[in-house]
Amino acid sequence: MWKTQQCPQDWKRSVFIPTPKKSNAEECSNYRTIALISHASKVMLKILQARLQRYVNRELPDVQAGFRKGRGTRDQIANICWIIEKAREFQKNIKLITWRWKLYPRMLRNVAEIDLSTSVLGQKVSMPICVGATAMQCMAHVDGELATVRACRSLGTGMMLSSWATSSIEEVAEAGPEAIRWLQLYIYKDREVTKQLVRRAERMGYKAIFVTVDTPYLGNRFDDVRNRFKMPPQLRMKNFETNDLAFSPKENFGDKSGLAAYVAKAIDPSISWEDIKWLRRLTSLPIVAKGILRGDDAKAAVKHGLDGILVSNHGARQLDGVPATIDVLPEIVEAVEGKVEVFLDGGVRKGTDVLKALALGAKAVFVGRPIIWGLASQGEKGVQDVLEILKEEFWLAMALSGCQNVKVIDKTLKADTCEEERHQSSSDSFSCLSMMVKTWL
Known part of the structure; x- marks a missing residue:
């Protein structure tokens, strides 16, 4: 079998x-069947997330749902020991925010009034919770990115638009003219393609460029390979005119993931810091490096004139074995020495997650998957609901921690659990399960 x-x-x-x-x-x-880790299930299957995830799995075709939750390499079924290790990676972002980092609240601080507002790259937002770049949102709902930007406008927060959106830069700007919009950018082999994306963003009032630096090639995503993922026939990446760049569903990718083939063909794997210099000369917009996980890379980003760093592991879908973003955030914050703003994505599911990230030095967090679950569920209203829930939870977390505004959130609010406790809570069940599996094999 x-x-x-x-x-x-x-x-x-x-x-x-x-x-x-x-x-x-x-x-x-x-x-x-048995669950891998009961404790992680409690975190991952909290009421909102469970309901939205079930809805997505029920309503979306297998190929689309697989793309949304896909992560992993080919031997997921044949190698049970690999499954155990992959489950550890899958839950790392969420687990470390929830379990490793503890909050130490201040008492008697007069929290009758609380101000959640902050700024991101000079733009005021109602809360330090923004929408991250997620590609091809029309696969989740017919309104796709247009619904998302309208929800962001309603909540007074910002949206990062993926270059691989199923709505164009111009369409999103027209749908949310008052919304704060940023463009996520890949550097293409054809530099003119990249240049034109930047110019269009400038013309349409986008406030910054988030350049992805962790994708010279696409990670090996098992679900995408198994489903031979490609765009549904009625959709395309609308920021591109030609079929090859628009990821046309007419193309035949054989037994491979169509998106992996697209990246290999279009995205430049030779990019280096010299290309970051080129991008810096190209535009006066703030530029943020998306995908930094090391302190020395963070220092290099500052040296090359970037305006911010988004600590990201691409939703844990690129390189197996990378740390959770919350785990490397303190190193990045220390490395930049306050010279640029630092943001975080990955594993943010609760208001307390936001508070912990800010206590560790992040200026704001970006949320991805929960936004797509809300979008798939009820379109614009679903995205609004997700953002409002996170906002309310963050407000309560601040109140119970004695924080009147985000400026008073600092590292004295949090503490790292000891190594022994962390290993005992996260590894014992895996060790027992590994021993059982090896016995069967």
């Missing part, structure tokens, strides 16, 4: 592994 991968579909789509009963090991009916 493991060689042919002829097993029930729900085994492939969940964070579960099969456990054999005492019977014929060749029969699927003689297997049951």
